[in-house]
Amino acid sequence: MNVVRHRRWFFLISAFLVLPAIAAVIYPPFGLRPGIEFTGGTAMTVEFQDSVKTVDVRDRIENLGHDGAIVQSLGDRSYFIRVGELEPQILNDEGNIVIAGGRKQIEDTLSHLSPVDIVGFDAISAVVGSETVRNAIIAVIIASIAVLFYVSWAFRRVPSPFRYGTVAIVALIHDVLLVLGLFALLGKIGTTEVNAMFITGVLTVIGYSVNDTIVIFDRIRENVLRHSGSSLIAVVNLSVRETIGRSLNTSLTLVTVIVALLLFGGPTIQSLLLVLLVGVIVGTYSSIFVASLLLVAWETGEFGRALRRLPLVGGRR
Numbered sequence: 001m002n003v004v005r006h007r008r009w010f011f012l013i014s015a016f017l018v019l020p021a022i023a024a025v026i027y028p029p030f031g032l033r034p035g036i037e038f039t040g041g042t043a044m045t046v047e048f049q050d051s052v053k054t055v056d057v058r059d060r061i062e063n064l065g066h067d068g069a070i071v072q073s074l075g076d077r078s079y080f081i082r083v084g085e086l087e088p089q090i091l092n093d094e095g096n097i098v099i100a101g102g103r104k105q106i107e108d109t110l111s112h113l114s115p116v117d118i119v120g121f122d123a124i125s126a127v128v129g130s131e132t133v134r135n136a137i138i139a140v141i142i143a144s145i146a147v148l149f150y151v152s153w154a155f156r157r158v159p160s161p162f163r164y165g166t167v168a169i170v171a172l173i174h175d176v177l178l179v180l181g182l183f184a185l186l187g188k189i190g191t192t193e194v195n196a197m198f199i200t201g202v203l204t205v206i207g208y209s210v211n212d213t214i215v216i217f218d219r220i221r222e223n224v225l226r227h228s229g230s231s232l233i234a235v236v237n238l239s240v241r242e243t244i245g246r247s248l249n250t251s252l253t254l255v256t257v258i259v260a261l262l263l264f265g266g267p268t269i270q271s272l273l274l275v276l277l278v279g280v281i282v283g284t285y286s287s288i289f290v291a292s293l294l295l296v297a298w299e300t301g302e303f304g305r306a307l308r309r310l311p312l313v314g315g316r317r
Helices: 004-026 054-063 101-110 126-154 161-189 196-226 232-264 267-299 302-309
Strands: 041-048 070-075 078-083 097-099 116-124
Touching: 004 161, 004 232, 004 267, 041 101, 054 070, 054 078, 054 101, 078 101, 101 116, 126 161, 126 196, 161 196, 161 267, 196 232, 196 267, 232 267
Parallel strands: none
Antiparallel strands: 041 078, 041 116, 070 078
16 A cells, blocks of 8 residues: 555545535635534523423523524424523522512513423623634644644654644644534534634644554554665655554444444533544544655655645745
């Protein structure tokens, strides 16, 4: 199996996946659908005693002034409702309700359809949401920088160790973009939101992707020292053949567990599991068919030739 010989096909496959993913994230009709952890607001799960229609629940919520509220049926007379920030309940000195507050208003208006219980309630302010966005971005940037320096240091005994760290970051970005693109698409055609579990999943995917990449890079390092007279193309091809079985077996085992949790786990961790499922698949692909082959493309000067073909770069003198 000569994987390196077909590297341009693998690069082409990645381009066909990454470019639509980027478009889905930044193109206005799509874009990620942020959860209340990022925008602030209130999310609740209500359960009716009798069957009610989704349109009736939505009409009741909108009549209270919550235009654009998300109402999603969870089956078995349960609904997920997301609205903006609600007014707090105000009590007097005697403990009596002076202002019912937004939660009580929603509960009272829905009770006209059927007796209802609020079984889940989460409220986050917009200030907390903006801080969550900033912290998430900082966490990803710090993780990427740490990976770059660690991989460069760990492979300091091979020629051009900085290339290993850079390529690992490129593969990491490749994986994250595909995950973001999928969630942007699911947010457009469905109600999939980006929440705190999503950020946890992305950071986990980063760790898994780097770990799988380092396993292959470590074999490349061993073979570079063992076969000092061989070209990098031959060494990378040998290393991929020696590690591809291990990578695929590990990923298939992990995917099996994630799929089982998706089928039988609770809805609160579905965002995390979906990120992990996609991340494991694309992370395995990028470790074998992107990261290691990018080393070869860099070594053979294909990057430089590709850049010179670009009009803005090739036209400069």
